[in-house]
Amino acid sequence: MYNVSAGERRQNRLGQTIVSAVIALVVVGALANQLGLIAGVGQLWVTLFSSPEAEAYKKGMAAFQTMDRANMEPALAHFTEAITLNPNYVPAYRQRSIVYFLLKMPEQGMVDIDKAVELEPNNPELYYQRSAARFALENKESDAFMSDLDKAIELKANYFDALTVRGIGYTHLQQWDKALADLNRAVSLKPWRIDAQQEYYLLLNRGLVFFATNQLDAALADFDRTVQLFPKDSQPYRNRGKVYVQLGQFKAAAADYLKSLELEPDFDLTDVLPDFQNQLAAETDVATKAAIEQLIAKATQQ
Numbered sequence: 001m002y003n004v005s006a007g008e009r010r011q012n013r014l015g016q017t018i019v020s021a022v023i024a025l026v027v028v029g030a031l032a033n034q035l036g037l038i039a040g041v042g043q044l045w046v047t048l049f050s051s052p053e054a055e056a057y058k059k060g061m062a063a064f065q066t067m068d069r070a071n072m073e074p075a076l077a078h079f080t081e082a083i084t085l086n087p088n089y090v091p092a093y094r095q096r097s098i099v100y101f102l103l104k105m106p107e108q109g110m111v112d113i114d115k116a117v118e119l120e121p122n123n124p125e126l127y128y129q130r131s132a133a134r135f136a137l138e139n140k141e142s143d144a145f146m147s148d149l150d151k152a153i154e155l156k157a158n159y160f161d162a163l164t165v166r167g168i169g170y171t172h173l174q175q176w177d178k179a180l181a182d183l184n185r186a187v188s189l190k191p192w193r194i195d196a197q198q199e200y201y202l203l204l205n206r207g208l209v210f211f212a213t214n215q216l217d218a219a220l221a222d223f224d225r226t227v228q229l230f231p232k233d234s235q236p237y238r239n240r241g242k243v244y245v246q247l248g249q250f251k252a253a254a255a256d257y258l259k260s261l262e263l264e265p266d267f268d269l270t271d272v273l274p275d276f277q278n279q280l281a282a283e284t285d286v287a288t289k290a291a292i293e294q295l296i297a298k299a300t301q302q
Helices: 006-011 013-033 040-048 052-064 069-085 090-102 106-119 124-136 142-155 160-172 176-188 196-212 216-229 235-247 250-263 273-282 286-300
Strands: none
Touching: 052 069, 052 090, 069 090, 090 106, 090 124, 106 124, 124 142, 124 160, 142 160, 160 176, 160 196, 176 196, 196 216, 196 235, 216 235, 235 250, 250 273, 250 286, 273 286
């Protein structure tokens, strides 16, 4: 286990808060990006063959994929019809589970995904989805959430999504070695057409691991990329600014924090101001001193 100083913990506080939010977004949000997916044979069966339950399922998906809340109830009814016609129909359980969560009926959603896992115990995507369901239920015990991800990766060793989420989970738990192993592996498997937001969260969390373990150049490289991905968001600049402070590059750090304030004027930077105030007293470079003074003035005007 690595030791993280009190100063690093203080500067990393915002990042760790984001990690918690990121887990929810990646785990639960990933489902919304994959609503129509069914494991291989199941999808082929639905596409090539017709049956009453398959027809009901298709109607449910047609309503569901609009992502219009007004269509959630009809989707629920169609998926329920498919299950009534065939109580072993895994695709309908899987999609009805997501509908229940979107309708804020998580207990029913959990029952459905548990049933899907029972029916197809060797399907890695079901364990991945169940990990999302368990997290969405706000169960603060991480064992069940992580164990489902473990099982998904056991069944599918190069499961990019599961590796990403488990790596984020380990980051949240501050198990840095395990987090870095999963996130590095996910980066090596990164799809060539990866969604920008998913790449952002992957590199954000790996950057936080690098930062926490004092691998500052590696953290800087990951945070540089997050700035490129979302140049109009304030958080990437603050993350990179933390690294610049630790590297003693206060001119660059001040520029990043100023940019973050430009994008989010109400953000409170009082937790980082002591670093700049202390540096200001000793700074001899005119340009760096001016940048620090500008940041302090801007931050204290809030």
